[in-house]
Amino acid sequence: MAESTRPMRRQDIRRENEKAILLAAEKVFAEAGFGGATMQLIADLAGLPKANLHYYFATKEELYRSVVQNIFEIWLQAANCFDAARGPIDGISAYIDAKMEISRRHPDGSKVWASEVMHGAPVLQDYMESTLREWTDGRVEIIRRWIEEGKMDPVDPRHLLYMLWATTQHYADFGHQIETLNGGKALSDRQWREAKENIKRVILTGIGALPA
Amino acid sequence: MAESTRPMRRQDIRRENEKAILLAAEKVFAEAGFGGATMQLIADLAGLPKANLHYYFATKEELYRSVVQNIFEIWLQAANCFDAARGPIDGISAYIDAKMEISRRHPDGSKVWASEVMHGAPVLQDYMESTLREWTDGRVEIIRRWIEEGKMDPVDPRHLLYMLWATTQHYADFGHQIETLNGGKALSDRQWREAKENIKRVILTGIGALPA
DNA sequence: CTGAAAGCTGACCATACGGTCAGGATGCAA
DNA sequence: TTGCATCCTGACCGTATGGTCAGCTTTCAG
Structure with a gap:
């Protein structure tokens, strides 16, 4: 004791x-x-x-709020990857890596975040309308510039962002399904690496940033 | 009255x-x-x-079970798109269309499904280990054949499927977030069409089924 | 027409939950 | 050592919830 x-x-x-x-x-x-x-x-x-x-x-609400805000902080940190980058290959690769790492290391937080949004973001509505919107608009602008500079195909930046969020988040939120389809075992280091590589390759090729 | x-x-x-x-x-x-x-x-x-x-x-559990099974039926129906197809362009396009239509027409069902899986699939575990696994294995085989026939690049079929699920499901589960980022308004017909087109183009190009 | 089966519901119950509080234990500055 | 602020907690409370049930109404086969 x-x-x-x-x-x-x-x-x-x-x-x-x-x-x-x-x-x-x-x-x-x-x-x-x-x-x-x-x-x-x-x-x-x-x-x-x-x-x-x-x-x-x-109260329970206050505790929940703290949990949600915590994960939002982590989420935002991964966002920085985008800024330092000089082009879609750097930026999107780094972002995918960062978000996949969050899915792997903080699956619970990711689920809470997903749950919060699915239920209409009762707690995070303010953040979504301010912080998240600003962040998104900024990234949209960056992607737009990359397109103008011919570094990638003219893909709608918003839908591209949604695709990045969706694909990476999926490995946390639907982790149980993935695990079940993986013979009931969690993904190994190698499988996580493959997941990342596959996502990066498909998306970067898909937007014309990598040669087909 | x-x-x-x-x-x-x-x-x-x-x-x-x-x-x-x-x-x-x-x-x-x-x-x-x-x-x-x-x-x-x-x-x-x-x-x-x-x-x-x-x-x-x-009981509440029984009602919940019925709801979950209902959406699983719908979900499985969309799966057929894959079978009739002669190649990735047909098959994946049709599948994306079908799943996006589900996200649009049955957002609540999609959320319930997501919630169920996120919480460890207490109700659907059996289905996941039987029906879903079989379906997935079958589709993996189809994709593998497409790769062998040179109709697309050698992408890991499972991660490709996850990507399709994630990307399409996202428009239902995170619909509130998307709506908020869309100025508080639901996506219009046109925006839904653009979403579909973007997803299809990026993924089909990304797997080498469409010319870059 | 009639009786039984199906459909319906207000009132009720036991439980579990979020939250409170009085008062005890503990660290720490002076 | 002392006094106080912080920390801790068993016992308690009001409420909301899932679920029950006795008895009512409606449908419909024979």
């Missing part, structure tokens, strides 16, 4: 408990959805009494 | 009520998830007393 439970500093206590709660919440929300998740389940998974959750997060 | 409520035949009553319930359930399950959906909400939307739902569907 109290093997290495030397006295913790207040700061640490707070940080660690919040972290444990958020991690547990992410998993439970991903597996059961907002409505199906219970504070008790989250508490058990976090190894804390239920009342303690309410000490850190007043 | 009772304007055209001439006596109904028993059969009709049963069929119509079940239909109304399933339709309402599909919508509520899509919007709230299984856990967030309530029988009361479904009953209200179907215009029936709650107790009446339980007359037709004993």
Whole structure:
């Protein structure tokens, strides 16, 4: 039990408990959805009494909001890949890699995000109308420039972005289906690499950025 | 009220009520998830007393199961497009069209399906391990043959299928996000057509079935 | 016409859930 | 050491939900 439970500093206590709660919440929300998740389940998974959750997060909604915002941050970070790039090959490759890595490392977060959007984004509507829209518009502009410069075919930038989101996110959200079709086993390192390579090749070739 | 409520035949009553319930359930399950959906909400939307739902569907689980199986049927029908085709251009085009049409006409069903899979397919696991697996294996074989016949590049058939599923399903599951980024308006006929064309062009070009 | 089967429903119940709170334990600054 | 702020939690509460049921109405075969 109290093997290495030397006295913790207040700061640490707070940080660690919040972290444990958020991690547990992410998993439970991903597996059961907002409505199906219970504070008790989250508490058990976090190894804390239920009342303690309410000490850190007043309501279920507030906890959920924190989880969703967390994943949105991660999501946005991957977005930077686009900016540093000099052309579609760099940019889109890096973006696909980054988003696939998120799908692999944060499948629960991805599912929560998907769930949130599917249910009409009750929490994230504001972000979608501001941050996300701005980000998208910016990337559309970049892609448009690449097209003008003859670096790729004239593909509708928005639909291209949707395709990138869809394809990469799919490996998290539908991971269970993919796993089932993979003989019940999670994708291996090699299979993940192949997935990435396939996606990159098809899309980059498809938009005329790579020679056919 | 009772304007055209001439006596109904028993059969009709049963069929119509079940239909109304399933339709309402599909919508509520899509919007709230299984856990967030309530029988009361479904009953209200179907215009029936709650107790009446339980007359037709004993439990919430049973109702949910029916909804999920319904959408799976529709999903499988689109699958036939693949078989009649003589090559990737026909087959994949038709499949994309069919799946996009499902995303457009049955967004709620698509969301329920996505939700089901995201939560580990508690209801559909059997189908996934039998019907879906067989279907997938069959299509993989077809694609493999197309590759052998030189009708397309050697792309991993499974990842190609995932890409098709992901890209088309995205327009239903993330419809709210797309709508928000589209200025809060649903995609027009024309935009749907453009979406389809873009997807088809990028993928068919990407796999080397169309000249770059 | 009649009786039985099918369809319907308001009222009810047990449970589970989100949330509260009083009061105890613990760290930490002075 | 002391006092206080933070941290913790068992016990509790009101409500909403899935589900039941007794008894009503409607259809329809014979």
